[in-house]
Amino acid sequence: MNAAPPVARPADTALAYHTRTKHSLKAYAAGPETLDWDAQPNPFREFEGCPRLALPLAAEGLAATYGEMVTPGAVPPAPLDLAGVALLLELSFGLAGWKQYGPDRWAVRCNPSSGNLHPTEAYVLASNVAGLPDGVHHYVSRDHVLEQRYAARASTSVAFASASGFAMQRSFARSPAGPARLHLALSSVHWREAWKYGERAFRYCQLDLGHALAGVRYAAACLGWNASMVEGVSSAEIARLGGFDREADFAGAEREDPDILIQITPGPALAVAPPEPDTRGWTGTANVLDRHKLYRWPVIDAVSAATHGGTGASDPAAAAAPELPPRVVTNGAQASAVILGRRSAQRFEAKNSTMPQDVFFGMLDALMPRDAAPFDAWGFTPRIHPLLFVHRVEGLAPGLYALPRREGITGALKAALRNDFQWVKPEACPDHLPLYRLVETDCRGIARTISCHQAIASDSSFALAMLSEFEATVAADPWRYRQLHWEAGLVGQVLYLEAEAAGFRGTGIGCFFDDDLHRLVGLESLEFQSLYHFTVGRPAIDTRITTEPAYPGRSA
Template identity: 30%
Template sequence: MSPVPRFHRQTIHTPASVRAGGWPDWSGQPEVFKYYPADFPRLSLAAVPDVRLLLFRCAGLTARRVYGDTVYFLRANPSAGALYPCELYVQARGVAGLADGIYHYEPRGERLCLLHEPESATDGLESCCEDDRRVEGLVLLVSAIYYRSSWKYRDRALRYCLLDSGHLLGGVEAAAICGQEDHEIFCRIDRQRLAAGFGFGGREQAMAMVVLGRRGSERVTSLAMRLPFVSGTGTFVANRFIEGALEEIGRPEHCRPAAGGAGYPFSAGILADAIARRRSIRAFAGVPLLRREFDAVLDTATMAVSMDCDEPVRILAVVNRVEGMEPGVYAGRRCLAAGDFSDMARYLCLEQDLGGDSGATLFLTGAAHNYLPLLLKAGLMGQRIYLTATGLGFGCSGIGAFYDQEAAAFLDTDDMILYALAVGR
């Protein structure tokens, strides 16, 4: 087994660390939308409805909430603390109604901001990918602005930026399924070249690219774009721990590619509706799940991911209330220990009732090799679990905060605990 990375060890939660945590500096609260200056051209996505629908399903705004004087927007993909560190960039080639170029997606207003028009046929984002063949169609870049999360969650925001990016990748996967489009996720990308081209300035990091299009034979060998730095937060406080960790994990090695994709247990129409309706449940009523519902969650979550660097992620479940299943700890469908462990699940999830009142609380685990794609995959699997639950008519809540060491000991695993999700009614 690979050793647990120091940056994972340094971000564990314990009962003592949770109770010692302070409050965020509200005067430094970051903005959650990034905008380029007004002189950058904008295009309303109403002019390209197919692209509008795809991007809405990836990362669009699905609801608006008003609390006092503050307006909050909910999105197609969940985010730890609703802080939304991720940004989405789009390269288009040969897309009807859309000029070839690299764009930034503005979900509020549903617009694309044109950042760069290609200078030649060999200029583009493909040059930052190991497979640099020209793509006719769309190439998406998912990035994370870590301060949006570290403002509240400090060093542990490293995990949340990766998991949130994985959720967005899961949103891209689901959108591709709705549109019957092939897709490929790439983690082995040239992050330094991307940072220089986009002017990220160390405050925003490229996480992954997704190809939604047809590969040609011509190679794309350069990225001529050189953008000025544009803040996506307004305020900013550097976190050298996170910056160093992202630099260290940004070069995956000895990767094993995988081909595949989710097959949801319902139609594309139901999936599209689930994307728009997805929410994080706040409390369970204690009504049991059906066995087939639990099985559907496991089957969908664990299907192969179309990814250039696939790392194994396992699911250990504390089954609390599932008809036809004895309560206990399960590895997949195999019971490891029978008994009512709902109080323990509640405790492990930072003593939140969601962990114990659920039909089942799922712990996603994995070893340390290639930490970035490992966490991205865990987040993507989390998005699959959310959408499966929503489509089948029950609830889900992602739980990124848990007592790491206690959870691993209770589940009797040497793996890292990557993520937890509670599902139920």
Template identity: 40%
Template sequence: MAISALQYHDATKHHFQRYARSAGYMDWANQPNPFRSWQGAAQHALPLADDPPQPTFDRLFAPAVDIAAAPLSVATLGRFLGLSLGLSAWKAAGGSRWSLRINPSSGNLHPTESHLILPPAANDLPGGVCHYHPFFHALEQRAPLPEGTWPLWQAHFGGAGFAVALTTICWRESWKYGERALRYCLLDGGHALAALGLAARLNGWRLTCLAAAGDRRIETLLGWDRIAWPDGEQEHVELLCWVATGQTATPPPRTLPETLVQPFAQLQFQGRPGRLSARAVHWPIIDQAVVATRKTSTAAPEYQPPSLPLVFPPPAESAAAVIGRRRSAVAFDPRGRIAADTFYAILDRTLPREGVPPFDAGLKAPVVDLLLFVHRVVDLPPGLYWFQRSADRPVFGGGLVAEPVQSDWPLWRLRTGDVQYEAMELSCHQEIAGRSAFAVAMLAPLRRLVARRPYLYRHLHWECGMIGQVLYLAAEAHGLRGTGIGCFFDEPVQTLLGIDDDRLQSLYHFTIGHPVEDTRIATLPPYHHLARPPDAGAARG
């Protein structure tokens, strides 16, 4: 029997008495490969640039930033992908070795894949439909452009650029997390979307999500209807973006007309998706939820981010350095405290602003607000706080009274007192939520929105993932570290706020503090395994 998006969400909630269903153990011998290769597709290596882009971290978030647009080339595309979806490091300990990426992932499992639609081939840059392979930092060319189509694309989008599609492989997450895996896939998609938007800004480009596009049209662009997927390892479309590589006065349209798509239906695609594991375990509820949240073509959302000043400016060190060193903390020093201005500056990065990535991508008006568990912020009493990103300020029960902390800034104090235990308990009893400087629960009016438009289930999780990516980078810029928490008890968060219905639901947790490094783990450069020098780019069959 088919289920709805809301039924999937309710069925995959964690409760104090029981967790959502999963395998209950780690079948290491069957763990999916985190890197998919398209076997038989020509591979084009991208340069490993040793000259990071110059903009500083504060310029990423300045509304009137003046970063000259770099021309699209194999070098600038390599830099864009390397600073968004590429590898950031390798870790090694006890005879084991594993890679980390610029875009984080639940359990470091990386369900997100990326595909590009590039202009006609020129200057060592392959054209057409390509898959990005992070392990090799290379493009796998799957199909040429249909002849005569690119001028139509440029005319529709108002100038030069290219498209990026994000897809997801649920099996990579369900291998560990079972039925709850789709949530994590969507959160990872939001992290990747934010990473792409910020990396685009470093090149002076602008990323816009084609929020009106339907899944079927994106699938046609990628040739999904002609692919024999390995059993249980299909990639599902999440979203499509246009990256404008020239200076534009206005954002491009967020639509994908059928006239641009139809020529791709006749393309001959090369390569076949490599198998990721010996045997995929099926979770029917995930398959049904994917169907329930599919999107048809719609009108573009009517939303323009406000023009807000930067109340608490970010640090001015190299943006590429901050992006490259992002890591997930595994433990925090409970003696560490942070300054109030640092706390405010980190939160300020999550506010949507006109012309500021990643929240200028054109998805929809923000609806996710932040419940804050403040533990160790100088001159700010410990307690529960509310940071309002949406237009609606909720009414709480349970004796909570919202008092403004800053004038003309949307931070509210709900209750003072030690909330370390509550933060840990609600985040599946994880110590990192209480030993940090502060923890976050991201809440949204899920039922009201998704009941009418089920595809918004995806959008809500993307918004949370984008917030998480900004929190990661803001923490790193201030000498701190963050970590995303996908395991939490859903309904007890509502109980804490005195909400006796489900008008607000928690979708993602996060925590930030002073990290404790594990000195037993060695760190290796991200592409030390490749036998090619920086700026080398050659095609390999």
């Protein structure tokens, strides 16, 4: 009698997926052989049959400066009401404008996305928020409206203990009595990325989640609010709260994968559970985004299932966070203008991309984990450590540099990387910034080649590869395969806004030759893996592309 084949452990599935979806100089990861841009999936999810609530537009009138946004306590808390929720969504998931080139017109959003495909969907879970009906609402960025998926009925309340061990209270109540509670549940439509990127798309969806989490935290900071990722909540729980597990509501439509639950508070507060809907009171059916799918990528479903979780052992960041002085950011630019003005650079002006040294060091300092936006939304040990290809920074020798983002990891990095690296701290580098020069060299050609031959990696001021503490982290809890990408996305969003605020511009690079980079720097195992590349420089603006208002015809 033949034995049944062994079932792969979830961690093995995640590790195998990662290896399978690597690009190399010899071949790219599996993807579609052709793209019909006229048949691109609908970039906007809607639910037919839901009551709609138009939200006010007020971001341009928000007074908070960029410096205040990233300084804890600098912005007085705004009321937790409908106007505040509208601003939160406008600055985190709303449109920043419409672009047009010839007959082509496309939306640009506040949160960046691989290929501008936007797999992330946002749901508002509200209770006792003035002006906002209690229930579950889906945000439609195209129209800046909320669709009420679930309407709360009678008040119910039940106490329970979370996986983190603290008592929380659950209820949905129509009554205005009691404190206001606000949570965001984020999900991903994997097909939006897979349509263009094939099997590697799951990685990009997770990076986008990290960008979205940082975007929510920055938007909350503009209102004087706190935003934090809720730990100890399972993927299945998030699916129930957001209604993603409702089979009938997604009949024939692309499903949404549960990802992150975020708690929003107007000030420091004990964690409270989101209101939990019951099985009645739901309305709406999801629209079909792509009626003519030409490919199937079952490996994405496999790695998605293998990395569901979120209820593993806690991983406190405080134990590994370095002792850092607080940042002093005096940038007086309007925070909302920086957020709304952020764009992904398409090309750089190489001759004009020399970056002042203080801007460069300030940007790296912003990547260090502190109790300030956006990293105070992240309750986990920092496990992303950039390798920087420095091209054009005043007073800094071109070459390869490393920025270990937590204490205790430098020794492991030294042991894993090439033994002829120098590990010399630049003379002008601030004492608290753990930046090390590994080798002094012109690395523009290397950066370009490793980043899928893209000139944006060589024409910039600097480019970087985000090394993650990989194999041991994923083996301990496969859910952390997602989490590592989220942290990389967080780091990327910091670079996006810091670059924009300094008069530069950044762009994420999801296409890179994984193991060719690893071999270049001496990595021989899965102990460390690069998850994301990024580049910052002076953008070359294509004047043929015109920009139109995000919401023409609408005012605050």
